[in-house]
Amino acid sequence: MNKEELLKKYEETFNEKAKDVFFSPGRINVIGEHTDYNGGHVFPAAISLGVYGVYGPREDKKVRLYSGNVDGEIVEFDIDDTTAEKDEDRFWANYFKGMITYLREKYNGIDHGFNLYIEANLPSGSGLSSSAAIEMLMGIILKDEFNLDVDRIALAKMGQRTENEFVGLNSGIMDQFACIMGKKDSAIFLDCNTLKYEYMPLALGDYEIIIMATNKPHTLADSAYNDRVAECGRALKKLQQKLDIKALGELDNDTFDEYSYLINDETEIKRVRHAVSENQRTLRATQAMKDGDLEKLGRLINASHESLHYDYEVTGKELDTLAEASWKQPGVLGARMIGGGFGGSAIAIVKKSEAENFKKNVGKIYRDTIGYDASFYDAEIVDGTKRI
Numbered sequence: 001m002n003k004e005e006l007l008k009k010y011e012e013t014f015n016e017k018a019k020d021v022f023f024s025p026g027r028i029n030v031i032g033e034h035t036d037y038n039g040g041h042v043f044p045a046a047i048s049l050g051v052y053g054v055y056g057p058r059e060d061k062k063v064r065l066y067s068g069n070v071d072g073e074i075v076e077f078d079i080d081d082t083t084a085e086k087d088e089d090r091f092w093a094n095y096f097k098g099m100i101t102y103l104r105e106k107y108n109g110i111d112h113g114f115n116l117y118i119e120a121n122l123p124s125g126s127g128l129s130s131s132a133a134i135e136m137l138m139g140i141i142l143k144d145e146f147n148l149d150v151d152r153i154a155l156a157k158m159g160q161r162t163e164n165e166f167v168g169l170n171s172g173i174m175d176q177f178a179c180i181m182g183k184k185d186s187a188i189f190l191d192c193n194t195l196k197y198e199y200m201p202l203a204l205g206d207y208e209i210i211i212m213a214t215n216k217p218h219t220l221a222d223s224a225y226n227d228r229v230a231e232c233g234r235a236l237k238k239l240q241q242k243l244d245i246k247a248l249g250e251l252d253n254d255t256f257d258e259y260s261y262l263i264n265d266e267t268e269i270k271r272v273r274h275a276v277s278e279n280q281r282t283l284r285a286t287q288a289m290k291d292g293d294l295e296k297l298g299r300l301i302n303a304s305h306e307s308l309h310y311d312y313e314v315t316g317k318e319l320d321t322l323a324e325a326s327w328k329q330p331g332v333l334g335a336r337m338i339g340g341g342f343g344g345s346a347i348a349i350v351k352k353s354e355a356e357n358f359k360k361n362v363g364k365i366y367r368d369t370i371g372y373d374a375s376f377y378d379a380e381i382v383d384g385t386k387r388i
């Protein structure tokens with residue numbers, strides 16, 4: 001998206017010139033799904049699809065937000081207003097309100113409001129983290145414009161808290177961490193228990209990552225997501241009767257197997273089996289990446305999808321169709337759903353020379369099976385949220 005055009009759109013919306021333009025990326029996740037809130041590992045990367053924000057300060061205390069993607073009105077509130085929006089038309093303001101609230105709670109200096117024009121080249125509900133991208137956009141804008149001495153990881157934590165308390169999604173920290181800590185051409189190997197992280201070059205040689213959006217119109221993903229978090233929480237409590245652990249991410253497959261009798265519930269056993277095996281797969285996958293064993297990485301990615309399908313039950317027909325169609329194509333190392341699931345997106349690691357064929361074939365199978373088109377994106381891996 002072009003900076004000049006964005007500045008013009010701000011001017012048309014607010015009848016004045018803007019001060020600065022920012023970009024906040026969405027994310028993919030190579031492997032490690034539904035492990036973050038279980039204290040496990042994840043391996044995400046920031047992508048060139050994301051959200052732009054055009055900022056201009058105001059003298060009063062009003063925040064005026066306009067989204068170029070929604071054919072709606074300017075949403076307005078006061079910086080002192082810390083109540084979560086319930087109204088459907090204004091709900092998206094919560095991503096901003098949460099960040100403003102938590103930053104003002106801890107840091108002095110945010111003493112006036114602003115106008116903000118936002119526009120995404122990332123479809124919302126695509127499982128590529130448009131909400132975390134928005135939260136981190138707000139965080140970096142406020143940090144930069146008001147010279148706040150807040151570090152990026154603290155902003156990621158505030159973004160997670162915004163999801164939990166303003167939006168009502170009991171998510172982990174992966175998305176915010178990936179958006180704000182992203183590094184060009186690298187994925188982030190993050191331990192969500194300790195927040196220790198390591199950048200690893202996404203060295204895929206002749207292969208590339210293709211993003212496939214299901215375009216599934218409406219999902220009840222948030223309540224199903226919160227159910228999964230609750231099921232894991234209940235199972236953890238039962239395991240803690242005999243095991244000294246703080247999170248499921250501390251278990252290996254063998255220990256889980258030995259103590260699984262404590263859970264005594266079929267659904268919860270499946271959920272924990274996924275959380276534990278996915279964490280172990282993530283450790284093995286990052287080792288395979290270090291060893292340059294891309295075939296093994298691909299197999300682990302496929303196994304991740306199957307575990308999300310059978311044990312975590314968050315895939316659904318659309319994501320299964322994309323993954324299974326991908327596995328059958330020539331030059332594919334691996335494919336799986338990413339993000340919360342139920343709809344959203346999948347990724348495939350595909351030989352560059354096969355990429356066009358791949359999109360054509362998988363696109364056709366998807367249309368024939370589901371009845372509408374999937375979208376395919378070749379995104380670059382980029383740096384985290386920043387002024388542009």
Ligand code: GAF
Nearest residue numbers: 033034171172173174339340
């Ligand atoms: C969503 C959540 F926001 C993340 O925290 C993470 O749990 C992911 O689903 C599943 O891995 O994107």
